[in-house]
Amino acid sequence: MTFPSGFGPGTYGASFADVYDRWYGGITDATATARFTASRCTTTSVLELGVGTGRLVGALRTEGLTVIGIDSSAPMLDGLRHGLGIQADIAHLPLRPAGRLGGALCAFNTLFNLPTVELQTRVLAEAAEAVDGPIIVEAMTGRGLAEAEPQSVGISRLNAESLVLAATLVDQEAQTVTGQHVEITEAGIKLRPWHLRWSTPEQLDTMAEAAGLRLSERYSDWDESAFLSDSDTHISVYRRR
Numbered sequence: 001m002t003f004p005s006g007f008g009p010g011t012y013g014a015s016f017a018d019v020y021d022r023w024y025g026g027i028t029d030a031t032a033t034a035r036f037t038a039s040r041c042t043t044t045s046v047l048e049l050g051v052g053t054g055r056l057v058g059a060l061r062t063e064g065l066t067v068i069g070i071d072s073s074a075p076m077l078d079g080l081r082h083g084l085g086i087q088a089d090i091a092h093l094p095l096r097p098a099g100r101l102g103g104a105l106c107a108f109n110t111l112f113n114l115p116t117v118e119l120q121t122r123v124l125a126e127a128a129e130a131v132d133g134p135i136i137v138e139a140m141t142g143r144g145l146a147e148a149e150p151q152s153v154g155i156s157r158l159n160a161e162s163l164v165l166a167a168t169l170v171d172q173e174a175q176t177v178t179g180q181h182v183e184i185t186e187a188g189i190k191l192r193p194w195h196l197r198w199s200t201p202e203q204l205d206t207m208a209e210a211a212g213l214r215l216s217e218r219y220s221d222w223d224e225s226a227f228l229s230d231s232d233t234h235i236s237v238y239r240r241r
């Protein structure tokens with residue numbers, strides 16, 4: 001299975017570019033992300049895979065890193081105010097050969113926007129070719145979805161002007177979540193579709209192996225808390241074998 005019908009690499013950006021900074025600006029700790037990333041990069045430049053509107057770029061720059069950002073979505077890149085943004089698919093990086101990029105960062109489940117194991121593996125392999133340093137991945141473990149209902153609808157956001165309902169379909173076998181954020185305002189209804197294929201940490205390690213990488217560090221958050229069997233998220237650092 002690849003993308004469900006009607007979904008593609010540009011879906012996420014088309015759905016969320018206009019609200020991304022407002023809705024997700026503080027979704028994870030940008031300062032801790034940047035501090036961790038800068039401490040692992042082997043030079044002062046970093047490749048951010050799926051840079052989006054640049055939510056993390058300001059903090060990365062504060063840590064002394066120059067950011068080269070890749071994203072498939074022009075509307076997301078339109079929001080990028082600092083750093084270099086290149087519109088491209090992270091499974092087909094336009095950067096060769098390995099130069100002075102000191103590492104790659106793929107944050108906030110971005111890897112799971114790629115809908116198959118093959119494409120996620122390819123992202124890791126391409127990043128390994130493009131940078132001269134570690135590949136740092138932030139992702140959910142999938143454990144939080146183990147008990148998820150196959151279908152659900154809930155309130156995502158509510159204020160005096162709008163209601164956002166989040167409808168999701170979870171397929172445990174395919175390891176996919178397909179969702180619609182349905183925004184209702186006086187002006188009408190806006191659909192914001194999205195699709196993720198999650199991989200467990202163990203599956204990611206296998207993909208990394210296939211991409212010529214090995215796991216060298218794993219934590220449950222950017223502050224380097226221990227990764228435990230019930231952690232919902234992980235920060236994994238892969239290096240060339």
Ligand SMILES: C[S@@+](CC[C@H](N)C(=O)[O-])C[C@H]1O[C@@H](n2cnc3c(N)ncnc32)[C@H](O)[C@@H]1O
Nearest residue numbers: 013050051052055071072073076089090108113
């Ligand atoms: C969850 S957002 C993360 C943005 C940013 N890294 C952050 O942490 O806020 C995922 C980003 O990945 C981009 N994306 C999804 N699939 C992609 C692909 N195949 N190639 C490049 N970018 C992709 C989306 O357009 C979106 O900007």
